[in-house]
Amino acid sequence: MSVLIKSSLARKIVMALSGLFLVFFLGQHFIINITSVIAPETFNLWSHFMGYNPLVQYALQPVLIAGVIIHFVMGFVLEIQNNKARGLSYVKYKGGANASWVSRNMIISGAVILAFLGLHFYDFWLPEIAYKYIENNPEDATRYHAETVHKFEAIWRTVLYIISFALLALHLLHGFASSFQTMGINNKYSSAIKTFTKIYAIAIPLGFIFIAIYHHLNPITH
Numbered sequence: 485m486s487v488l489i490k491s492s493l494a495r496k497i498v499m500a501l502s503g504l505f506l507v508f509f510l511g512q513h514f515i516i517n518i519t520s521v522i523a524p525e526t527f528n529l530w531s532h533f534m535g536y537n538p539l540v541q542y543a544l545q546p547v548l549i550a551g552v553i554i555h556f557v558m559g560f561v562l563e564i565q566n567n568k569a570r571g572l573s574y575v576k577y578k579g580g581a582n583a584s585w586v587s588r589n590m591i592i593s594g595a596v597i598l599a600f601l602g603l604h605f606y607d608f609w610l611p612e613i614a615y616k617y618i619e620n621n622p623e624d625a626t627r628y629h630a631e632t633v634h635k636f637e638a639i640w641r642t643v644l645y646i647i648s649f650a651l652l653a654l655h656l657l658h659g660f661a662s663s664f665q666t667m668g669i670n671n672k673y674s675s676a677i678k679t680f681t682k683i684y685a686i687a688i689p690l691g692f693i694f695i696a697i698y699h700h701l702n703p704i705t706h
């Protein structure tokens with residue numbers, strides 16, 4: 485039993501650390517993407533830098549992908565382990581006084597985000613890899629804004645993105661706050677940290693929703 489608890493705690497810490505890392509990525513991803521609305525030339529500049537800088541491409545990008553894989557694999561392991569320990573699944577579990585629907589269904593919101601990432605990689609990452617490394621096209625620092633806006637032409641994709649961002653907000657509402665709890669951070673700043681995590685969990689996905697709707701409503705016609 486104590487081995488189970490110890491390894492479960494270790495897994496929770498891995499979840500918390502990888503989750504915090506992904507939250508940090510999300511913040512910088514948002515800052516770059518919001519420029520696609522307010523300053524298209526800056527968006528092109530930053531996207532080109534991110535796409536061709538060797539440190540970003542060969543060091544940060546693999547670390548990010550590893551972070552995503554670790555977070556999801558560990559999430560599923562933790563879910564299975566919790567179900568075994570409890571003898572019932574999260575879905576069947578009726579929930580205690582302080583176990584909200586969101587906290588009991590992190591696995592469901594997580595699975596939706598994983599499916600979104602599959603679509604998102606197909607939309608942006610794979611064409612980029614093909615453009616650079618398969619078709620060997622020349623560098624073009626002006627193409628990113630139009631490519632991004634075009635992606636939101638289809639209403640079905642815009643809606644799928646919006647639904648995913650709403651579930652991302654739910655996932656972060658529980659996950660971001662509880663990562664600090666898991667790390668054992670308990671001091672006079674705890675309640676301020678918690679408030680910050682809740683604001684971040686709602687504001688960043690809302691911002692992504694705004695970007696998706698904005699590009700859908702303002703297509704590039706030429």
Ligand code: HEM
Pocket residue numbers: 510513517535545548549552597604608609612632649652692693695696
């Ligand atoms: C409107 C919202 C969003 C837009 C317009 C957008 C746009 C982009 C673009 C242009 C890329 C670059 C692909 C490349 O050049 O390699 C990218 C990559 C990526 N995005 Fe998003 N994104 C959005 C939301 C999100 C969200 C909410 C997440 C996470 C839940 C996310 C996760 C990622 C990841 C993991 C990558 C791969 C990064 C890399 O390794 O290059 N994105 N996105």
